[in-house]
Amino acid sequence: MKKRTLTVLMLMAGSVLTACGNEEITEPAETTTAPDLSKVTNEYRDYAIGEISLFVTETEKFAEAVKVGDIELAKELYAPARAHYERAEPIAEAFGDLDPKIDAREGDIPAAEWGGYHRIEKGLWIDGTTEGYEEYAQQLIDDTKLLRAKVETVDVTPDMLVTGAVDLLNEVSTSKVKGEEDRYSHTDLYDFAANVEGAEKIFRLLQGDLEKKDEALAAEISVRFADVYTLLNKHKKGDGYTLYNNLSETDVKELSQSIDALAEPLSQLGIVTEAL
Amino acid sequence: MNDFLNKEVSRRNVLKAGGIGAAGLLIGASGAGSLLTFTASADKSSTGIVPFYGSYQAGITTDPQNHLYFASLILTTMDTSEVKQFLKEWTKTAAMMTEGKSIGKAAESLLLPPDDTGEASGLDASNLTVTFGVGPGFFQKLNLTSKQPKELKELPSFSFDALEEKWSGGDLCIQACADDPQVAFHAVRNLVRIARGKVQLKWTQAAFQRTKQADTKSETPRNLFGFKDGTGNPDTSSHSAMNNHVWVQNGWMTGGTYMVVRRVQMFIEVWDRTALGEQEATFGRHRDTGAPIGSENEFDPVDVNKKDVNGNKLIPANSHTALAHGDGKKKILRRSYSYADGLDTKTGSFDAGLLFISFQKSISDQFIPIQTRLANNDKLNEYTIHRGSAVFACLPGVKKGGYLGETLFY
Numbered sequence: 214m215k216k217r218t219l220t221v222l223m224l225m226a227g228s229v230l231t232a233c234g235n236e237e238i239t240e241p242a243e244t245t246t247a248p249d250l251s252k253v254t255n256e257y258r259d260y261a262i263g264e265i266s267l268f269v270t271e272t273e274k275f276a277e278a279v280k281v282g283d284i285e286l287a288k289e290l291y292a293p294a295r296a297h298y299e300r301a302e303p304i305a306e307a308f309g310d311l312d313p314k315i316d317a318r319e320g321d322i323p324a325a326e327w328g329g330y331h332r333i334e335k336g337l338w339i340d341g342t343t344e345g346y347e348e349y350a351q352q353l354i355d356d357t358k359l360l361r362a363k364v365e366t367v368d369v370t371p372d373m374l375v376t377g378a379v380d381l382l383n384e385v386s387t388s389k390v391k392g393e394e395d396r397y398s399h400t401d402l403y404d405f406a407a408n409v410e411g412a413e414k415i416f417r418l419l420q421g422d423l424e425k426k427d428e429a430l431a432a433e434i435s436v437r438f439a440d441v442y443t444l445l446n447k448h449k450k451g452d453g454y455t456l457y458n459n460l461s462e463t464d465v466k467e468l469s470q471s472i473d474a475l476a477e478p479l480s481q482l483g484i485v486t487e488a489l
Numbered sequence: 490m491n492d493f494l495n496k497e498v499s500r501r502n503v504l505k506a507g508g509i510g511a512a513g514l515l516i517g518a519s520g521a522g523s524l525l526t527f528t529a530s531a532d533k534s535s536t537g538i539v540p541f542y543g544s545y546q547a548g549i550t551t552d553p554q555n556h557l558y559f560a561s562l563i564l565t566t567m568d569t570s571e572v573k574q575f576l577k578e579w580t581k582t583a584a585m586m587t588e589g590k591s592i593g594k595a596a597e598s599l600l601l602p603p604d605d606t607g608e609a610s611g612l613d614a615s616n617l618t619v620t621f622g623v624g625p626g627f628f629q630k631l632n633l634t635s636k637q638p639k640e641l642k643e644l645p646s647f648s649f650d651a652l653e654e655k656w657s658g659g660d661l662c663i664q665a666c667a668d669d670p671q672v673a674f675h676a677v678r679n680l681v682r683i684a685r686g687k688v689q690l691k692w693t694q695a696a697f698q699r700t701k702q703a704d705t706k707s708e709t710p711r712n713l714f715g716f717k718d719g720t721g722n723p724d725t726s727s728h729s730a731m732n733n734h735v736w737v738q739n740g741w742m743t744g745g746t747y748m749v750v751r752r753v754q755m756f757i758e759v760w761d762r763t764a765l766g767e768q769e770a771t772f773g774r775h776r777d778t779g780a781p782i783g784s785e786n787e788f789d790p791v792d793v794n795k796k797d798v799n800g801n802k803l804i805p806a807n808s809h810t811a812l813a814h815g816d817g818k819k820k821i822l823r824r825s826y827s828y829a830d831g832l833d834t835k836t837g838s839f840d841a842g843l844l845f846i847s848f849q850k851s852i853s854d855q856f857i858p859i860q861t862r863l864a865n866n867d868k869l870n871e872y873t874i875h876r877g878s879a880v881f882a883c884l885p886g887v888k889k890g891g892y893l894g895e896t897l898f899y
């Protein structure tokens with residue numbers, strides 16, 4: 214789950230928060246014309262909606278397995294289903310009310326309200342049961358469908374892409390790389406990889422525009438993405454990834470540093486929104 | 490040139506120009522930067538600026554500032570041109586920061602992270618010095634072994650060494666010293682950020698001395714054992730002393746020096762239950778005055794052969810001063826800081842000690858013989874243990890228009 218940040222509020226309200234944090238002001242008027250990125254934002258919108266549609270179908274399969282008590286099948290479907298959500302996080306998380314319902318971890322929200330993926334994860338891996346989790350499963354189906362309906366209304370802006378790309382990697386740095394996302398199933402690397410893929414999608418969509426502004430930067434980002442994938446591939450297992458608890462301290466540090474090395478240049482992506 | 494400098498925005502003036510003086514406002518970390526108008530303004534000169542450019546790097550013979558932030562880095566690229574590029578950026582950035590200026594472009598776009606991380610905004614230059622060194626691995630990774638000074642190799646192991654990888658080694662180092670801890674940290678943080686992807690942190694240490702504000706009599710600072718530390722240093726204001734003991738005189742390292750860093754844990758609980766006489770015998774000096782045992786004043790000469798009426802040596806032969814002094818011919822320039830890093834969770838004792846830093850023109854001829862004598866016989870070893878070790882070649886000074894390490898890449 215996303216910790217509530219300024220970014221989300223900022224993008225949704227189309228306004229910015231001042232340094233003091235409370236008062237809202239409107240964005241200063243642009244003095245020069247910004248490049249037209251509507252083609253890119255439309256393509257991204259299609260991508261994100263596509264991922265969320267898949268998320269709905271895969272979540273239904275997962276939740277049905279929980280409802281019929283097929284623990285093994287549910288465990289198998291858990292991580293791959295979540296990957297769709299993680300890829301589309303910049304958009305999926307824009308709904309401050311749904312994100313905690315779907316993706317909150319234990320302790321993120323009051324215990325009485327805790328449901329969603331991680332609640333069921335705990336049932337499957339820690340309690341070894343689906344009994345008593347049927348309701349959570351149904352609720353999860355309902356929430357993901359609602360999410361799918363709501364994303365239609367999202368207005369994808371260039372700002373959203375630019376901030377979203379780095380945000381995805383920040384998610385990796387602050388939770389997935391430490392094994393804190395999927396703390397019962399230890400399938401963190403699936404989420405890790407999905408976040409990186411989501412960030413890469415944004416980069417690839419903007420790559421052409423970025424090259425026009427700063428070719429060296431675009432090249433550096435490409436190289437850094439390749440570095441991250443090289444490391445991730447070392448931990449591939451079948452169609453997925455090895456469990457987080459199989460990683461050594463060195464593996465974790467390598468992965469973490471590779472994300473930092475990528476996110477720093479990627480944080481300059483915003484220059485594509487500036488006039489040429 | 491002067492014109493150019495006048496247009497630079499000093500960190501203090503940024504706040505003034507924007508008309509915002511509110512406490513707690515971080516220019517770089519928020520959208521507020523863009524709301525400010527950056528105007529050139531008459532230089533409200535900072536109280537403490539140590540020039541960055543010169544024949545030697547600052548932070549070596551510079552009068553020690555109150556705080557240190559030290560970072561040892563691993564080089565993760567083997568591409569010399571990438572390294573040269575970040576060394577050039579480091580040069581520019583360090584020069585700006587030591588003048589108390591914000592680095593990079595003014596934070597104008599709400600969609601880009603600000604170039605300067607902002608926590609030093611509005612702060613005085615605070616006598617910041619940033620000193621750069623390269624370790625043995627630097628030459629190996631860049632295929633520059635023909636340039637690697639013979640002096641620059643891992644130290645031999647000494648008796649009682651208990652070195653840990655997590656406090657040792659490094660391909661590059663940044664030593665930031667300032668009279669403000671946030672200014673020192675800001676320097677290292679921004680430099681590491683600039684080279685991200687090409688370097689990684691190996692280990693870091695924040696450390697301190699008494700502040701000059703607290704030390705109203707400007708005495709020699711005391712270490713955590715309560716003794717004045719630095720008395721026996723060579724005179725940093727003397728050109729000939731520095732040429733004799735510190736500055737390398739030939740080759741690409743001319744004007745550079747070698748740096749030894751040892752993270753020495755001090756068992757302060759044990760020390761605190763040691764009688765004063767024993768403490769003084771350990772150092773060979775009086776605690777109160779810092780004078781050699783049997784002498785009146787701190788700077789009285791150390792005479793290791795001086796005897797009392799019974800014919801016993803006044804300064805015990807196994808004391809730290811006697812052993813470190815030797816015949817007094819070989820000297821090193823110590824510039825250490827104390828650290829206090831929480832506790833040793835295994836024992837519940839303080840993890841506190843000395844980030845020992847010394848500069849010398851030859852490690853093999855100066856540091857190693859001294860440390861060998863100390864490691865074998867020093868009474869101080871009962872109270873200390875060496876946990877970390879690293880050696881660096883501190884690059885020669887940079888002239889305006891030049892860059893760090895220039896002579897190495899010729």
Ligand code: HEM
Pocket residue numbers: 712714716717718719720721722751753754755772774791809810813814817821823842843845856859860863873
């Ligand atoms: C925790 C570790 C250490 C502590 C607490 C410590 C403390 C002291 C003190 C209190 C003095 C006397 C005052 C002075 O002359 O500055 C001194 C002198 C000295 N120490 Fe250390 N020291 C430590 C480690 C070392 C190490 C590792 C070396 C390595 C070579 C060293 C070399 C020297 C030298 C050369 C002198 C000056 C001797 C002279 O010529 O009079 N010290 N130290």
